[in-house]
Amino acid sequence: MSKKEYSKEMLLHMYEDMLRIRKFETKLTECFMKGMLAGNIHTCIGQEAAAVGASKALEKRDFIASTHRGHGHCIAKGAKTDKMMAELFGKVTGYCRGKGGSMHVADISLGILGANGIVGAGIPIATGSGLTSKIRNTDEVTLAFFGDSASNHGTFHESINMAAAWKLPVVYLCENNGYGVSVDINTVTNTDNIAVRAKAYDIPGKTVDGNDVLAVYEAVKEAVEYAREGNGPSIVECKTYRMRGHYEGDPAEYRSKEVTEEWKKKDPIDRFRTHLLTLGMEAEELDAIEEAMDKEIEAATEFATESPYPDASEVTLDVYASDNERSVIR
Amino acid sequence: MRTLSTSKAIREALHEEMQRDENVIVVGEDLGKMGNPFGITLGFLDEFGPNRVIETPICESGFTGMAVGAAMRGVRPVVELMYVDFIGVAMDPVMNQAAKMRYMTGGQVNIPMVVRAPMGAGRRNAGQHSQCLETLFTNIPGLKVVAPSTAADAKGLLKASIRDEDPVIFLEHKLLYAAKGEIPEGEHIIPIGEADVKREGKDVTIITWSRQVFFALEAAKELEKDGIDVEVIDLRSLVPLDWETIKKSVSKTHNVVVVQEGNKRSGFAGEISSQIMEELFDELDSPVERVAGLNVVPPFSPPLEDAFFPNPNDIVKAVKKAVNFKL
Numbered sequence: 001m002s003k004k005e006y007s008k009e010m011l012l013h014m015y016e017d018m019l020r021i022r023k024f025e026t027k028l029t030e031c032f033m034k035g036m037l038a039g040n041i042h043t044c045i046g047q048e049a050a051a052v053g054a055s056k057a058l059e060k061r062d063f064i065a066s067t068h069r070g071h072g073h074c075i076a077k078g079a080k081t082d083k084m085m086a087e088l089f090g091k092v093t094g095y096c097r098g099k100g101g102s103m104h105v106a107d108i109s110l111g112i113l114g115a116n117g118i119v120g121a122g123i124p125i126a127t128g129s130g131l132t133s134k135i136r137n138t139d140e141v142t143l144a145f146f147g148d149s150a151s152n153h154g155t156f157h158e159s160i161n162m163a164a165a166w167k168l169p170v171v172y173l174c175e176n177n178g179y180g181v182s183v184d185i186n187t188v189t190n191t192d193n194i195a196v197r198a199k200a201y202d203i204p205g206k207t208v209d210g211n212d213v214l215a216v217y218e219a220v221k222e223a224v225e226y227a228r229e230g231n232g233p234s235i236v237e238c239k240t241y242r243m244r245g246h247y248e249g250d251p252a253e254y255r256s257k258e259v260t261e262e263w264k265k266k267d268p269i270d271r272f273r274t275h276l277l278t279l280g281m282e283a284e285e286l287d288a289i290e291e292a293m294d295k296e297i298e299a300a301t302e303f304a305t306e307s308p309y310p311d312a313s314e315v316t317l318d319v320y321a322s323d324n325e326r327s328v329i330r
Numbered sequence: 331m332r333t334l335s336t337s338k339a340i341r342e343a344l345h346e347e348m349q350r351d352e353n354v355i356v357v358g359e360d361l362g363k364m365g366n367p368f369g370i371t372l373g374f375l376d377e378f379g380p381n382r383v384i385e386t387p388i389c390e391s392g393f394t395g396m397a398v399g400a401a402m403r404g405v406r407p408v409v410e411l412m413y414v415d416f417i418g419v420a421m422d423p424v425m426n427q428a429a430k431m432r433y434m435t436g437g438q439v440n441i442p443m444v445v446r447a448p449m450g451a452g453r454r455n456a457g458q459h460s461q462c463l464e465t466l467f468t469n470i471p472g473l474k475v476v477a478p479s480t481a482a483d484a485k486g487l488l489k490a491s492i493r494d495e496d497p498v499i500f501l502e503h504k505l506l507y508a509a510k511g512e513i514p515e516g517e518h519i520i521p522i523g524e525a526d527v528k529r530e531g532k533d534v535t536i537i538t539w540s541r542q543v544f545f546a547l548e549a550a551k552e553l554e555k556d557g558i559d560v561e562v563i564d565l566r567s568l569v570p571l572d573w574e575t576i577k578k579s580v581s582k583t584h585n586v587v588v589v590q591e592g593n594k595r596s597g598f599a600g601e602i603s604s605q606i607m608e609e610l611f612d613e614l615d616s617p618v619e620r621v622a623g624l625n626v627v628p629p630f631s632p633p634l635e636d637a638f639f640p641n642p643n644d645i646v647k648a649v650k651k652a653v654n655f656k657l
């Protein structure tokens with residue numbers, strides 16, 4: 001891992017956030033198995049380094065657009081696990097009062113422009129946020145998370161073309177986990193790396209080990225600074241792997257077990273822990289962080305389960321900002 | 331009062347709102363030097379600069395989605411689709427993003443965005459440049475849908491749409507761009523959701539919008555000769571719908587004809603007809619009639635195109651059928 005020197009505080013914070021995401025989602029898988037969670041749950045277990053490395057390279061005032069696999073992105077950008085858990089349980093105390101669920105967590109005040117249930121749809125939204133910073137002459141950077149499959153969507157090309165033409169402050173971050181639901185990216189794309197497409201837009205493009213949180217951080221940091229200085233967008237591709245199926249309940253039989261086992265050895269949290277121990281940190285200290293995360297997620301789950309559902313009368317609220325009642329009735 | 335063409339009235343509304351609020355930007359194809367194919371934004375690039383006149387590549391999905399992202403940050407984009415038919419390549423940002431964002435986030439965020447889209451047949455533009463697609467939008471919760479007929483209504487409603495906190499689909503009929511009308515002096519705003527009785531009458535109510543308002547008025551003149559007194563309601567806004575105006579008129583005339591240019595099947599005219607039958611059945615002396623385009627692709631050849639969309643004579647026939655109905 002990186003030879004660069006980082007403050008202990010920052011390194012531990014990264015470790016903590018990766019664990020926070022892992023524990024949050026592991027809890028989701030348990031709750032799903034018990035039938036406590038409705039709908040679809042897409043976890044990013046195994047991909048936490050991309051979410052955390054990228055978000056650590058951003059400032060509070062910066063923005064992200066996320067995907068259907070967005071729990072990690074939201075947590076890394078500062079979303080609270082109790083309000084997220086409540087949202088996933090469909091409770092009124094959730095981020096979206098239970099109206100969005102797993103695929104639509106958003107908190108505009110934290111710069112989270114929303115997870116998104118449509119593959120590729122967050123890319124133009126992030127581009128619009130970048131346009132906003134450009135036309136207001138403010139210095140926020142917007143980062144679009146998307147997967148390898150979204151990179152084959154028209155919105156990828158349309159957005160990056162515009163962002164490059166107008167030098168918008170956007171970082172396009174591809175989490176290449178090798179699969180679009182069940183389809184191996186290599187069977188639908190002719191290049192090994194997505195980031196090579198940057199050449200077509202004459203912008204920087206970099207492929208990094210997406211399970212190395214510091215490698216992700218360094219590549220994204222560079223892209224963020226480049227954008228903030230007014231040079232325009234970049235593509236950063238994080239090579240990673242989702243350890244679970246596309247959604248909970250998907251046995252992922254379209255993938256070879258051997259390959260999955262190989263990736264297990266590259267678990268981003270285990271690797272980072274080893275790195276931190278090599279740097280001289282105490283195992284007890286790291287264990288204490290893990291225990292704290294366990295406690296936080298237990299408390300978040302308790303908050304979610306004990307919170308009330310929205311009253312059924314809320315079903316017609318907030319479709320429109322004005323004239324809501326009349327517009328909903330007819 | 332001044333007289334302006336509808337396209338100039340739309341231009342004036344955009345211009346006034348851009349001068350009033352620096353958050354208002356225009357986004358779309360050929361908006362710069364060309365000033366759009368109908369001259370709507372002519373001179374805007376020089377006056378407001380490239381940060382507010384966003385002349386895009388030809389990528390409706392990308393730039394409409396980009397406008398949604400900008401709107402989430404508080405910008406008020408007025409997106410132009412060169413023809414409403416192009417919504418086919420930009421539907422996701424409208425249907426799944428703009429329309430749903432407020433609800434899905436539990437009311438956290440508004441999308442104060444307008445999508446202006448020229449529509450309609452009569453210019454021999456054939457199948458992919460001639461449709462009226464209101465029904466695609468009225469079916470989507472979260473969108474407001476506006477379709478004015480006169481120059482003054484176009485100006486007043488566009489200003490209201492730009493100031494609205496919700497995504498508004500603003501449908502402009504291409505055949506009305508050159509039509510001139512009187513524009514009130516000073517600030518002129520028409521609230522979304524208010525219909526306008528363009529002609530009062532006591533025998534039958536014609537409910538319509540956009541270009542068909544003028545056809546309905548022509549039909550009403552013709553019917554006057556037969557002693558049939560027609561009331562013409564111009565809905566102006568389809569969502570939200572001005573039910574009170576409809577109810578008042580139907581309760582007076584007891585006969586209704588709903589007219590739309592777009593093809594009949596699953597059209598908004600059917601929606602109006604259903605609502606009247608559900609809620610005002612006791613007021614009706616005859617079944618609600620619909621006059622609408624044929625369920626075909628808009629054809630190119632002039633005699634075919636003229637046969638495709640409703641004309642005043644079709645409306646006359648439907649009105650006569652309604653008023654002559656006997657149990």
